[in-house]
Amino acid sequence: MQKQSVFNSRWLPWLLIAPQMIVVLVFFYWPAAQAVRQSFLLQDAFGLSTAFVWFDNYKELLAEPDYFASVVRTFVFAAAIALSSLSLALLLAVMADKPLRGVSVYRTLLIWPYAVAPPVVGVLWIFMLNPSLGILAHGLRAIGIDWNPLLDGNQAALLIILASAWKQISYNFLFFLAGLQSIPKSVHEAAAIDGARPVRRFWTITFPLLTPTIFFLIVINVVYAFFDTFGIIDTMTRGGPAKATETLVYKVYSDGLLGGNLGSSAAQSVILMGIVIALTAIQFRFVERKVTY
Amino acid sequence: MANVVLRNVRKTYPGGVDAIKGVDFEVGDGQFCVLVGPSGCGKSTLLRMVAGLETITSGEIDIGGRVVNQVEPADRDIAMVFQNYALYPHMSVYNNMAYGLRNRGMAKPEIDKRVREAAQILEIGPMLDRKPKQLSGGQRQRVAMGRAIVRQPKVFLFDEPLSNLDAKLRIAMRVEIRKLQRRLSTTSIYVTHDQLEAMTLADILVVMNGGVVEQIGNPLDIYQKPATTFVASFIGAPPMNLTPFKPGEASIAVPGNTGGILGVRPEDLTLTTGTASDGGIRYDLTVEAIERVGAETFVYGSRNGAKEAAAVSSKPGELPPGEIIVRLPGQAAPAIGERIVAVAPRDKLHIFGADGRSRIEL
Numbered sequence: 001m002q003k004q005s006v007f008n009s010r011w012l013p014w015l016l017i018a019p020q021m022i023v024v025l026v027f028f029y030w031p032a033a034q035a036v037r038q039s040f041l042l043q044d045a046f047g048l049s050t051a052f053v054w055f056d057n058y059k060e061l062l063a064e065p066d067y068f069a070s071v072v073r074t075f076v077f078a079a080a081i082a083l084s085s086l087s088l089a090l091l092l093a094v095m096a097d098k099p100l101r102g103v104s105v106y107r108t109l110l111i112w113p114y115a116v117a118p119p120v121v122g123v124l125w126i127f128m129l130n131p132s133l134g135i136l137a138h139g140l141r142a143i144g145i146d147w148n149p150l151l152d153g154n155q156a157a158l159l160i161i162l163a164s165a166w167k168q169i170s171y172n173f174l175f176f177l178a179g180l181q182s183i184p185k186s187v188h189e190a191a192a193i194d195g196a197r198p199v200r201r202f203w204t205i206t207f208p209l210l211t212p213t214i215f216f217l218i219v220i221n222v223v224y225a226f227f228d229t230f231g232i233i234d235t236m237t238r239g240g241p242a243k244a245t246e247t248l249v250y251k252v253y254s255d256g257l258l259g260g261n262l263g264s265s266a267a268q269s270v271i272l273m274g275i276v277i278a279l280t281a282i283q284f285r286f287v288e289r290k291v292t293y
Numbered sequence: 294m295a296n297v298v299l300r301n302v303r304k305t306y307p308g309g310v311d312a313i314k315g316v317d318f319e320v321g322d323g324q325f326c327v328l329v330g331p332s333g334c335g336k337s338t339l340l341r342m343v344a345g346l347e348t349i350t351s352g353e354i355d356i357g358g359r360v361v362n363q364v365e366p367a368d369r370d371i372a373m374v375f376q377n378y379a380l381y382p383h384m385s386v387y388n389n390m391a392y393g394l395r396n397r398g399m400a401k402p403e404i405d406k407r408v409r410e411a412a413q414i415l416e417i418g419p420m421l422d423r424k425p426k427q428l429s430g431g432q433r434q435r436v437a438m439g440r441a442i443v444r445q446p447k448v449f450l451f452d453e454p455l456s457n458l459d460a461k462l463r464i465a466m467r468v469e470i471r472k473l474q475r476r477l478s479t480t481s482i483y484v485t486h487d488q489l490e491a492m493t494l495a496d497i498l499v500v501m502n503g504g505v506v507e508q509i510g511n512p513l514d515i516y517q518k519p520a521t522t523f524v525a526s527f528i529g530a531p532p533m534n535l536t537p538f539k540p541g542e543a544s545i546a547v548p549g550n551t552g553g554i555l556g557v558r559p560e561d562l563t564l565t566t567g568t569a570s571d572g573g574i575r576y577d578l579t580v581e582a583i584e585r586v587g588a589e590t591f592v593y594g595s596r597n598g599a600k601e602a603a604a605v606s607s608k609p610g611e612l613p614p615g616e617i618i619v620r621l622p623g624q625a626a627p628a629i630g631e632r633i634v635a636v637a638p639r640d641k642l643h644i645f646g647a648d649g650r651s652r653i654e655l
Binding site for chain 2: 186187189192193200204205
């Protein structure tokens with residue numbers, strides 16, 4: 001079968017990819033270029049005059065201790081979110097891969113949270129863990145934990161990590177389940193006959209064969225933690241208390257849209273873009289070597 | 294070294310499907326037992342029950358004097374070769390073979406010795422560092438065998454190990470498996486749907502159909518004296534010609550003068566111009582088709598005016614009603630449409646009861 005299509009017209013191929021190209025150009029390259037341009041500009045407080053300042057925005061930003069705190073915080077969040085959502089999703093997928101009664105119901109229910117929008121996730125967790133309203137917060141206080149994420153920065157951070165990880169579990173679960181099901185049953189059986197107990201079988205057979213899935217999900221989860229947690233942070237803590245949950249993407253928003261410092265905000269988003277591109281490249285360069293396809 | 298005994302083994306799946314309906318047989322120490330039957334006859338299920346991959350609904354499976362019904366596959370001291378080889382794709386050939394030994398905590402030098410020994414026997418020495426996907430089908434097959442033999446288990450189990458290979462390689466590997474098994478003299482159970490593999494490999498042949506054993510015995514005994522019409526048509530290629538006959542029908546005197554089914558193998562028929570010798574069978578045929586395979590020729594003929602043949606239902610491996618195959622040595626054959634007469638002497642006939650479940654000795 002011929003996989004490559006041959007077009008007689010010169011223009012038809014361009015026409016066919018045009019919608020996708022336009023979407024990418026308008027919604028990605030154009031704003032990215034705008035951000036780069038903006039990052040070299042400085043506006044006065046009333047937005048009446050704009051000056052081209054070269055790298056002054058970057059210099060100022062990198063001299064700011066707040067910014068480094070936010071970078072560290074973002075990396076910690078990303079690591080915590082990726083690690084917890086990946087490991088929980090893997091655990092659930094391994095459980096749901098077993099031939100159980102009503103397994104399709106479990107699987108469907110486990111996938112559902114993915115359909116919930118991030119701000120809604122935020123609202124759900126707020127209601128559960130709000131110090132004065134939340135049912136879980138009430139329970140925590142009953143067992144002697146002084147739960148108040150509105151005041152305690154670490155608790156607020158924990159809350160964001162929990163909600164973000166929970167949101168991502170479904171997605172990871174789906175891919176892990178597909179990965180598990182692509183491992184032939186006879187390979188597991190051969191390992192069982194070869195004397196490997198279930199736990200050993202998991203670490204020596206299942207886990208190595210899942211590494212392509214795990215690698216893919218690490219990349220996706222890190223990008224998710226860097227960018228897509230914005231909605232959750234905005235609804236739950238708005239970066240607070242005292243910036244304890246202000247990640248890079250939230251700082252872009254609060255400095256630019258709330259603080260009105262468009263130049264700095266643009267510089268931050270350019271750096272953020274650079275960090276994510278670098279991280280993804282590093283993952284492909286180093287982590288992928290350990291993947292067995 | 295061990296024998297394997299199955300005592301009234303049954304398997305019922307949840308939902309009430311009876312896959313195995315009571316199977317008894319014994320494989321002696323060092324013997325090569327082949328389970329053969331059409332797909333869905335339960336032979337693979339039975340093998341998986343011996344391996345411990347399927348539960349046993351009732352009955353007992355005994356390996357080396359120990360009932361293993363409740364024993365984990367790992368503790369049954371068996372090794373299995375799967376149809377799709379089931380090699381560990383992320384491990385090198387060496388590690389594929391060493392895996393089972395490492396799991397049992399064997400010392401490194403001993404593992405190394407055994408793996409290299411097996412690799413030498415199977416001629417896969419130069420491939421030890423490769424991954425399975427870098428190997429051809431035949432090489433993978435050898436690695437799967439290697440993984441089984443390094444363990445030096447009590448019993449080898451083979452689940453259609455050759456069916457993914459091309460025809461030529463299949464024959465070569467078949468011979469090698471037999472040689473290997475002789476050399477190691479390890480008790481083996483081998484599942485196949487290929488009657489040729491079954492005939493050539495088996496010390497004991499177990500013919501299965503529909504979850505029951507149709508016949509057990511030495512392959513040649515089974516070939517010469519099939520116990521049922523199923524065995525008669527399944528073992529031997531082309532299959533035995535089976536035609537029903539009514540009580541008192543001419544030329545065959547059956548004890549008790551009942552009706553039944555008459556079987557005659559294609560190679561036992563000869564073309565003639567005369568009549569059958571005393572008590573033999575004679576078929577008047579019109580040639581429908583001819584197959585020349587070189588050393589022999591198969592003549593497919595329809596019986597002249599035979600309508601009663603429709604009484605034999607077309608089961609798997611059976612001929613269409615009314616068709617008779619004659620196997621002739623060499624290449625000479627009648628023309629299509631020609632009327633011929635095929636005869637077989639009385640001592641070459643197989644007579645079965647009308648239901649095909651019993652053999653009647655003449």
